[in-house]
Amino acid sequence: MLNPNSTPITTANKVHTSNHRDLQEYSTLELAQALAERLAILDKDWHRLKSNRQARALELTATALVFLIKGQPTEAIPRLHQATRWLDGSISAPPCESHGSQKN
Helix, strand or coil, X not given: CCCXXXXXXXXXXXXXXCCHHHHCCCCHHHHHHXXXXXXXXXXXXXXXXXXXXXXXXXXXXXXXXXXXXXCCHHHHHHHHHHHHHHHHCCCCCCCXXXXXXXXX
């Protein structure tokens, strides 16, 4: 099992960054949380991105990754399923309540 406080495992396909040494200072969980925060759709961007399949799948997948690292696969699985559904087009964003049918 992956230790949430461990540094990322290097692979043959690792990403080379200019601040690689700086990244080693963070735990795997901290890096995943930072990625999830970066990929989260903010309120100000919601209307623009709510139907963007890639943005929605990225947000859900990053959140699922955090749960997996924390050892909570039951929290990750539904998010991964939903991310897949965004990518395969089997779900779409519901209309906003404020833009739906108006009551008089």
